[in-house]
Amino acid sequence: MLTLSRRHLLRAAIGSSAALGIALGSSASPVSAASSADVDVMAEPMTTDRVLVAVDAAKPGSLSTAVVRGPAGKALGKATLSATGKALVPVKVAANAETTLTITVLTAGKNPTVGFEETITVSTQESRLASSIWRVVNKRLPMGADEVPEGLETVAGLQFHPAAAVSFLVFQEAALAQKVSFQAVSAYRTYARQKTLYDGYVEREGRDAADRYSARPGHSEHQTGLAIDARASDDECTLDECFEDTPEGTFIAQHAADHGFVIRYTKGNGGHTGYDPEPWHLRYVGTWMARYLKESKATSLEEAWGLPAAPDYGP
Numbered sequence: 001m002l003t004l005s006r007r008h009l010l011r012a013a014i015g016s017s018a019a020l021g022i023a024l025g026s027s028a029s030p031v032s033a034a035s036s037a038d039v040d041v042m043a044e045p046m047t048t049d050r051v052l053v054a055v056d057a058a059k060p061g062s063l064s065t066a067v068v069r070g071p072a073g074k075a076l077g078k079a080t081l082s083a084t085g086k087a088l089v090p091v092k093v094a095a096n097a098e099t100t101l102t103i104t105v106l107t108a109g110k111n112p113t114v115g116f117e118e119t120i121t122v123s124t125q126e127s128r129l130a131s132s133i134w135r136v137v138n139k140r141l142p143m144g145a146d147e148v149p150e151g152l153e154t155v156a157g158l159q160f161h162p163a164a165a166v167s168f169l170v171f172q173e174a175a176l177a178q179k180v181s182f183q184a185v186s187a188y189r190t191y192a193r194q195k196t197l198y199d200g201y202v203e204r205e206g207r208d209a210a211d212r213y214s215a216r217p218g219h220s221e222h223q224t225g226l227a228i229d230a231r232a233s234d235d236e237c238t239l240d241e242c243f244e245d246t247p248e249g250t251f252i253a254q255h256a257a258d259h260g261f262v263i264r265y266t267k268g269n270g271g272h273t274g275y276d277p278e279p280w281h282l283r284y285v286g287t288w289m290a291r292y293l294k295e296s297k298a299t300s301l302e303e304a305w306g307l308p309a310a311p312d313y314g315p
């Protein structure tokens with residue numbers, strides 16, 4: 001399972017056109033018109049009991065709807081393919097367990113038939129979830145204090161999820177080629193480190209103010225290793241909203257998707273995330289997903305991935 005996932009992560013990280021990662025050890029069993037090369041499917045856990053299934057059809061015209069079924073053929077969710085043949089199907093599965101999903105893509109037209117079918121086994125167990133590139137951590141969905149993503153990589157003194165490390169380096173290189181220079185100021189953080197930071201902010205400014213810009217321990221996306229705070233090399237507007245208007249902030253906003261990143265906290269999604277805008281906070285989701293999100297115009301991961309909004313820590 002892990003080996004296969006890593007293969008996917010690598011493909012996503014290098015941003016190949018097949019970044020969706022077909023392999024994943026699944027048994028593709030194409031039916032009728034569509035061949036196995038026509039549809040890519042990927043499934044990754046988002047939470048302890050939710051999985052996100054992504055479908056990408058190379059010939060969207062001939063296919064219409066993606067349907068995801070669980071054990072015993074139970075329908076868990078479906079979505080209509082976009083004009084470019086893409087769909088996301090978030091599904092609820094057994095908590096902390098392996099589930100076998102059957103993904104069927106129906107043909108277009110009056111009497112739809114099965115155009116493509118593939119079976120994938122996906123795990124929401126902690127060991128797998130902690131490294132998922134589609135893990136969601138927010139004010140309602142925490143990580144355990146002991147959860148650590150596998151294979152953290154150290155670059156320039158900071159630790160990163162391996163997929164995010166490679167992609168950020170490539171992103172930096174692409175920027176340098178345009179004479180734009182930025183670095184990571186913060187990446188992976190342990191639960192303990194987050195607790196120290198958050199407690200310090202609370203002491204200084206009070207809990208309500210701290211909650212607008214800092215996560216309580218266990219709720220920081222930085223614990224996934226997929227979040228990176230970027231700063232301009234000249235240190236202009238570091239960790240400040242004015243970063244958005246610097247050449248570095250502008251470059252990042254324009255090109256993040258091509259390197260697999262989204263800006264997680266924006267002016268438009270505070271109602272979903274409960275944070276003030278952070279134009280410097282990048283979240284790795286893989287190139288395919290980042291481009292999909294950009295096209296879809298979804299305002300937050302929560303919205304795009306069918307999860308409840310997390311504006312606060314709840315009752």
Ligand SMILES: [Zn+2]
Nearest residue numbers: 227228229281
């Ligand atoms: Zn951050």
